[in-house]
Each structure stands twice: as C-alpha cells, then as structure tokens.
Amino acid sequence: MSYVIHGKTGDWEVVIGLEIHAQIISKSKLFSGAATDFGSEPNSQVSIVDAAMPGMLPVINEYCIEQAVRTGLGLKARINLHSVFERKNYFYADLPQGYQISQYQHPVVGGGKVILDLPDGTTREIGIERLHMEQDAGKSLHDQDPRRSFIDLNRSGVALMEIVSKPDMRGPEDAGLYLKKLRSILRYLGTCDGNMEQGSLRADVNVSVRKPGEKLRTRTETKNVNSVRFVMQAIEHEAQRQVDAYESGGTVVQETRLYDAGKGETRPMRAKEFAHDYRYFPDPDLLPLELTDAYVEGIRKSLPELPDDKKLRFIGDFGLIPYNASVLVSEKDIADYYEKFVAEVLVRTKLPKERIGTECANVVINDLLGHLNKAGLDIAKSPVTPQMLANLQALKHDNTISGRIAKDVFEIMVETGKDPADIVAEKGLKQITDTGAIEAAVDKAIAANPTQAAQYKAGNEKVAGWFVGQVMKATQGKANPGLVNELLKKKLKD
Amino acid sequence: MTLTDLTLAEARDGLTKGSFSAVELAKAHLAAIEAARGLNAFITPTAELAIARAKAADERLAKKTARPMEGIPVAVKDLFCTEGVLTTAGSHILDGFKPTYESTVTRKLIEAGTVMVGKTNLDEFAMGSSNITSHYGPVKNPWAPPGDKDLVPGGSSGGSAAAVAARLCLGATGTDTGGSIRQPAAFCGIVGLKPTYGRCSRWGIVAFASSLDQAGPMTRTVGDSAIMLNAMAGHDPKDSTSAPVPVPDFEAAVERGVKGLRVGIPREYTMDGMPAEIADLWRQGAAWLKEAGATTVEVSLPHTSYALPTYYIIAPAEASSNLARYDGVRYGLRVPGETLDEMYENTRGEGFGKEVRRRVLIGTYVLSAGYYDAYYLKAQRVRTLIARDFSQAFEKIDALLTPTAPNAAFAIGEKMDDPVAMYLNDVFTVPVNLAGLPGISVPAGLSARGLPLGLQVIGRAFDEETVFATARVIEKAAKFDTRPPCLKK
Structure with a gap:
C-alpha cells in the first residue's frame, strides 16, 4: 500500500507519526482519590488535590502504574524500571496547579511496536517510541455565558497514557489502521476503553511530506483529533497543503494546528496557544518511580491473549x-x-x-x-x-x-x-428432498417451457441454470438444489 | 507562679497534677497575646477556638484520658492550613482563604491534645530571613534592648519565634526551607529544630520549595522540642516524600549525654568577617561538649561555599512552580482584567510582594529553555556533592557543631536593599536543608549588645535523638536565661 501525492513537480511521500492520548481505565485519578466517571455533573468529581488547594500533594495511584505497564507489555515494549514524573509548567484556567505532572526525560515505557493487518492479508510494523503517564487538565466552557468562561475540573488529574509512534506511517490508511489496531490492543488489555467520542482516546497527528528518498522535512502537529475518520481526513488535507506550499515556492513551518472537522481542513493555532516554554523539571513532591522485574513479570503473566x-x-x-x-x-x-x-x-x-x-x-x-x-x-x-x-x-x-x-x-x-x-x-421452509415431488416440479417446468428446453438440447447449457431458478421458484426455494440440478440435467437431455 | 513562664514539660506536669486547668493556662497565654500586640507576632489569634479546645482538654484531664500534650497552648505558623481558620502564608494573594482541611502536622498536634492560640506571622510564603516581607507587617523581636531600635526576629518563622520567646505560647510550629526555624530561634533565644526531611508530613503546609521544606517545633527548651516533635512526626501516606520510618521516643533521648560522642567542627564554617563573639561562642560550645565527655574533631565539608548559590537556584525554581496555583481562579485574591492573561498579571502582580516576585522570576529563569542545564541541573549536581560531604563526614563523627547564623538580630529596615546580604543569614543553615539532615539551634549566649546567639547541632538523617542529646548538653552548660529583657521588670 503506497499513498502518493502526484504533485506538479513529481510524486510526494507522506510521513506520519501519531501521539495518542489514552485515558487509563481506573476508578480514581492519577494522583488523587477522586472518581473518573464520564458525564457527571460539572465539578462533582474534584478532590482538594485536583483543585490544587494550598498544601495539597500528589500520591501516585498504583493501579494506574499497573495499567501503563500492562499497556507497555501489550505493545511488546521495554518497561523502564526507573521513571520520573516531571512538571510541565504553563498557565491556563483549567490547569489548577499551573503545571501538569507528566513524564518527560524518563518515561515508564520505551520502544515497542504495533502490527498493522493490511487488507491484502499482509502485515506492517509501526514502531512505538515511548509511552508515558500524565495528568489530564480540566475543561474550559466558553459557551455557557456571554461574558464569562466556566471551568469544569472533573477531568483534572485523570490518568492518561501518551503513546508516541515512530514516523513509520506513509498514508491516511496506515494511520487509520494503526489507530484501530492500537485501540483494539488497549481494549483487549482493559487499559483504555478507546471511546473517541467521549475523548478517552485523542490523537495528535504529525505530518510531513518529502520526495521519495529525501530526508525528513519539517512537520506540523495537528492537535486533539477525535475520530479515526478525522485523523485520516486531517492527514489527507495537511499533506496536500504542504505539497501545495512547497510547489508554489513556499515553505512549511513547524507549528501546531487544529483540525476543523466542519470545513475538513487544518489551520494554525494562534501563536499564543502553543508558544510555551514548559520549564520541565522533576516533580519534587514525587519520588522517582522504581519498579522491579518481579512486578513486571507478574503483570506479564496476567496478560490476556492479544x-x-x-x-x-x-x-x-x-x-x-x-x-x-x-x-x-x-x-x-x-x-x-x-x-x-x-x-x-x-x-x-x-x-x-x-x-x-x-x-x-x-x-x-x-x-x-x-x-x-x-x-x-x-x-x-x-x-x-x-x-x-x-x-x-x-x-x-x-x-x-x-x-x-x-x-x-x-x-x-x-x-x-x-x-x-x-x-x-x-x-414451512423445510427442504424438499422427496425425489418424486421434485421430479414432478421439474417435469412441469420443462413442459411449460419447450423453447428453453430446445435451446438446451441445441447445446446451450446455461439454460440449465435458468430452469433451476424456475423449479426453485415453484417450490418456494425449498427444493434441495442438488437434487433439482441432477434431475434437470437428466430430464433435459431426454 | 506565672503560668506563661512554665516550660512545656512543666505545664504538662501541672495540668496532670491539677495544679491549674487547661482553660486557666489558655487564658493566661491569650492575655499575654493581647498585651503583646505590639510585637505583631500573630496574624490571627484564635481565642475562642483556644478556650473551646482547652475546655475539652480539661474534660479529658479530669477523666484521666489525657493525651501527650493535653491542654498545651501552641501557636501555628500561618503556613499550615487549619480547618475553618484563615490561612494567609503572610501573603495578600491568599486573602480570605479558610481551608476546609487541616494540615497533617497540626491535625496530629490537635490529636495530641494541644490548644491552638493563634496563627503566627511569617515572611510571605516563608521567603525571608527577617519577617519583613509579610503582607501583615514586620514582627518585632522581643529581645530588642529597651529604648533601642526595633529588631527583626529572623525569619521566616519570625512570628512563632517571637511568640515563644515572649511567652505567648509554650511552643509553636515553624517550617524550615533554608533556616527558617533555626535562624529566628537563634535571634529570639529559643530552641528551633528542623527535623530530617521526611520526618514530618508536608501535607497541608503551603509549599515553598518542596524538596527542602520541613516542619519542626520551636520551644524554649530542648526537652520541650523533643516532646513536641513526638507529636508532630510520623509517616503520612498523603505525602509521598514522608519517610515510612518509626518515630522513636525523642524525649527519652534528651538526657542521654554526649559521652564518647565524636563531634565534628567543620573547617569551612569559619567565615571571613564573622564577629569574634560568634567564633568565641562556637569554641565555647565545643569546649562544653568536651567537658561532657565528647571528643571534637575538625572535619571538612569542601562544597560548603556552593551551598548558598545552589540553594538560591533550587528553592526559587521549585517555588516558581509551586506558586503557579495562586492565579486568582479558585481562591484568594482576584484582580480582574480584560483577558485571562491580564487577570493573571493583575492578580499575581498585586497579590505577591517584591521578594516573592523576585524569587518567582529567578526560578522561572533558571528553569527556562537554554538555562536549565547551566543553572538548575548544575545546582542539583552540586546538591548531591554537598550531601556527600555530610555523609562522608558522618563516617567519622556523630554530630556537627556550627554557629546557627553569622550575626545576631539586626534592625528592621537593615539589609533591605541588598538581597544577597540578607541571603547570607542562612549560610550555615542552608547546607543542612540541601542534605535533608536534622539540625537544631540552641541558645548558647548573648552578644555584647545583649542579643541571643545560637549554636547549631547537625545530625545524621533520622538521628534527631543524638541532636537533642547534644543540644541538651549545650543548653545545660550555657545556663541561658530565655527571658527577654522586656519581661524582666
């Protein structure tokens, strides 16, 4: 399967990598005991930790670690026994701490792979760069009031896995298959419900284009795409946009873009929305995460058949x-x-x-x-x-x-x-296997259609099929087709 | 007998014997607080709450179900969140903030039977060594010679130190990130302990620098310090950095003595320009320990001179992130603006004082792309070396003896225009935080001007027992009279 854009200056290859945010299935949040149910009343699932009240401290939810390790094993990936939670600092109204606790330099899961099943029965391997755990932010509601924004912190602190692929995909089809396969693996493992409409699975799509044989060119990142179809459409549009840009003498800048499903196009986010220096540093409220081989092996033994x-x-x-x-x-x-x-x-x-x-x-x-x-x-x-x-x-x-x-x-x-x-x-659909009854129907059909019978005798064997149809119709389809065939051939020759 | 003159241990015995009631004890201290309003030691006195808790304590005392600190009046640094009681961190930005929860340390103190008499003043967000950065105004040191200029109590736990010294409570909580318990203890002539990092839970304490902050007791005697630490310490599953280690009977260790103990005198703590009276006191302290049966050895902590700059990278870095939550969105002060960013700017610009803004800027800078490796990462490496200095020294010795601060209390308004001169106050205390070790300041003598001077004893991680025993020997030998001149009439 090779997806190629035929441009004015020749053929272009598309290079795609996906960053998937998958919500970990867990009763409580990554660093607090608050519940995680979808669709609850706004701000009904918020602990004083999630609201970042003064003096509050995060405590890691061990079940979420287990889920992340399980996912890593399901992706045939390396489990890092030492990993570190860091703070990603930025201000936003739905980010109560003023930082997101995430893993940066030392993620819990290293390189793995996902195998794509192509329609022609062959397979293709997509590399996994890493998987790390992080907190989700809350939600800003800008459409509830003409002047004010409302904040819902139910999602604040919910555990996510960010699963980063290598830039191994070469077209929208690849990306669609990858997303579906990854979702399938997560569901088998019971680590993410994969529900894209509810936002438990979101994709950031990295796209660049190049002439075959070239090194990688500049990529763009289209954020938060929330269906397989939209991911494929976003890639199609974005790749074409980049080709058009190059072919009209322009360039592609490294930037963050949004997918507008209504218009079916990507457009740049305002500079302010992404121009952050996140000032990552290890979270001093949390100790490094140290796992043992025995712990990992225990989880490996409990994996289902994938x-x-x-x-x-x-x-x-x-x-x-x-x-x-x-x-x-x-x-x-x-x-x-x-x-x-x-x-x-x-x-x-x-x-x-x-x-x-x-x-x-x-x-x-x-x-x-x-x-x-x-x-x-x-x-x-x-x-x-x-x-x-x-x-x-x-x-x-x-x-x-x-x-x-x-x-x-x-x-x-x-x-x-x-x-x-x-x-x-x-x-009364029971098959008629009574030879006498079928024979009578066959005789009746031949007798009623002498022209077609003559054609058969003249060598047009295709007419036999037509006669089968007549007999089946006459018996409301209940005649045993084998017997009908056998008898017809015999009688037509007579 | 003046109830406010009792030590914590004496008051405990008096209450048990029924010599006086918890309510009487509370009222005596509440009256003292009223009388000493001029010190500005308290942001929020909690008289009603104190009487209610004292009454409950009297009931338990009567029923012989008293807990270890039943009926003891204590003050709480206003950095600890206290349920239903205004908690300010000395900052304008927490205007009107009444937590719905109780910090682990103050909850433990309540569960030990203590009676909180009020929330004490502090440097804003515990950033300072003088208590001048508080939004609620400076605290005055009760040791200022009558008729002289007002002196700082030290900081950041200056309100707690002044309150304990002025006999407004029998003990107080403090927090120590770079010296914030020990330096004000030294300035106010009391005992201040910074326990091992992880000994006391940080849950519910407004965070300054998470990897350095540690709560500890401030009392008038070493014995009282041990009693109070027993109530405050212990593993807390809500704080991932709190240590799952048992809490020994600290009080039992106080009179252990120092016979056979090896006490290190770190060469690098002899600073150029250190007043002779402090150097003399330090020598005197070593002599007292030798007389009590310890041996003293000179040791080297070679990376000492890097401690202060390292601290002033790590602490502001963590603070810049810890203070991001004060954004005007959910609690405290909000100064409106046309946009979200403008609201942030207005709120944080007005809500934070100058020193806090300075440290947030420093911290933001050292974590920024392109500077991280040169500052933050390097500072973390140096921190490891400083910790290694101590662990290597502790292979040969059992405790270290140093001065607590390079000077006695100074006048309010001094050192204000030179932050670095101010930061030098913590030169002897900061390395202890960087290494996460326990350190105590014990009053050991007076300066020529009649101001208290403290000596610091540093111990191995989780060996507060040796620290107490050593400090107790100095306390006994120094025969320090903890009564400030204003109380001697």
Missing part, C-alpha cells in the same frame, strides 16, 4: 485466511463470539473444525457483522446468540434447509430473535 496471537491461532486452528482472522480478532467480543459459535457448530455437526472454520467465519463476517453494522449494534447486543446461529448451521448441514433458505431464516432471526428451528417449522 489480537496478533489470537489471529495466528485462528489461522492455525480454523484454517482461516489472514484477512478473515484479523477481522474476527479486531474486537475481543467478536473473536469470543466466533469461537463460541464454532464450538457450538462442532457439537451439533461433529465435523472437524478446519472444515467449518471458514464457513463460520463467513457467516459471522458477512451475515452477522453485516447486519449489526447496518443496525448500528455492538456484537454484545446481537439479537442472535452463537447457539442460535449454530442451530441454523446445523439445519443447513443436515439438509433440513438449503443455503438460500438459511439466509432468509437468518434475516427472520435477527428481526424476531426466534430460534431457527421454530422459524423453519412455522414458515
């Missing part, structure tokens, strides 16, 4: 093609559903799992996920359970219904939530 491992297992165990496997493992709930489904089908059909793996994958990916996407439902809210879906598969395998009928039954299942056997009985 998407990349699961994907390999699915390919090996169920004979799936890599792309299908990557779709199924993209969310843990989907993977779990699929495995449960396969297990239930095995119980009912006694077939080897390599034989039904792909079939079941297709049912989940094409039918179930297709329907859920249309309905806007998560798999957790699926009206069809794996057991019900397995019942449907079993009906197909024992020839009670045909594949075509099965599709109809599935549609009724998702609408009504009824069991497939009941639907088949109720609607």
